[in-house]
Amino acid sequence: xxxxxxxxxxxxxxxxxxxxxxxxxxxxxxxxxxxxxxxxxxxxxxxxxxxxxxxxxxxxxxxxxxxxxxxxxxxxxxxxxxxxxxxxxxxxxxxxxxxxxxxxxxxxxxxxxxxxxxxxxxxxxxxxxxxxxxxxxxxxxxxxxxxxxxxxxxxxxx
Numbered sequence: 001x002x003x004x005x006x007x008x009x010x011x012x013x014x015x016x017x018x019x020x021x022x023x024x025x026x027x028x029x030x031x032x033x034x035x036x037x038x039x040x041x042x043x044x045x046x047x048x049x050x051x052x053x054x055x056x057x058x059x060x061x062x063x064x065x066x067x068x069x070x071x072x073x074x075x076x077x078x079x080x081x082x083x084x085x086x087x088x089x090x091x092x093x094x095x096x097x098x099x100x101x102x103x104x105x106x107x108x109x110x111x112x113x114x115x116x117x118x119x120x121x122x123x124x125x126x127x128x129x130x131x132x133x134x135x136x137x138x139x140x141x142x143x144x145x146x147x148x149x150x151x152x153x154x155x156x157x158x
Contacts, residue, residue, distance in 0.1 A: 006041050006048045012060035015049065015083075018112035019099045024092040026069070026099070029112065030083040032059055038083055040076040044068045044090070045101075049083065061108070064101045067091060 015030040028047075034054035041048040045068055049061045065087070073088035089096075099109055 006039050006050045006060075008060050008062070009050070009058050012050075012058040014061045014106070014108040015051070015059040016108050016110070017061065017063075017099075018110050020112040020115040020117075021096045022117070024089055026065075026087045026089060026096055027112070027115070028085040028087070028099070030059070030061065030085070031081065032083060033081055035059075035078055035083055038076075038078050040083065040085060042069070042071050042074050042076075042085075042087070044071055047085065047087070049085075051083065063099065063109075066096045066098055066101055067094065 015032050017028050017030045019026060019028045030049055030051075032051055032053050035051040036053070038051040039049070046062065046064045048063075049059070051059050053059065068090040070088040070090055074086060076083060076085045078084075098105070100106065
């Protein structure tokens with residue numbers, strides 16, 4: 001088993017995280033104001049996140065995933081008010097009823113109901129828009145631009 005590169009600090013607190021499930025991805029948003037010194041370690045079965053906020057509070061989260069993920073196609077992005085993590089599922093089309101392997105719910109984890117969708121019984125209605133959104137996000141990551149893309153054109157047909 002790999003030794004984590006990020007060691008738990010003596011004085012830290014977990015950052016609140018909201019998450020949602022999609023067919024191919026699980027998305028997490030760690031809620032931290034003006035995060036800095038951000039370190040995210042993604043392993044096939046867990047994630048470790050360390051950072052400080054604008055008042056130097058130390059945050060440390062360790063999550064053991066419900067199911068395995070593909071580390072090479074998973075990434076994180078730091079914004080002003082959160083750390084966005086996209087995890088590609090090892091088994092697409094397999095729903096995650098919870099984020100962590102352990103059924104006990106941690107108080108700092110919540111479902112992102114604004115983005116949650118019961119996709120198991122739906123056809124690929126939003127797949128095209130979602131794939132286009134993913135392309136934009138990946139493009140942003142490779143170009144390293146800080147601006148959020150304008151999503152107003154996602155409903156237009158090409």
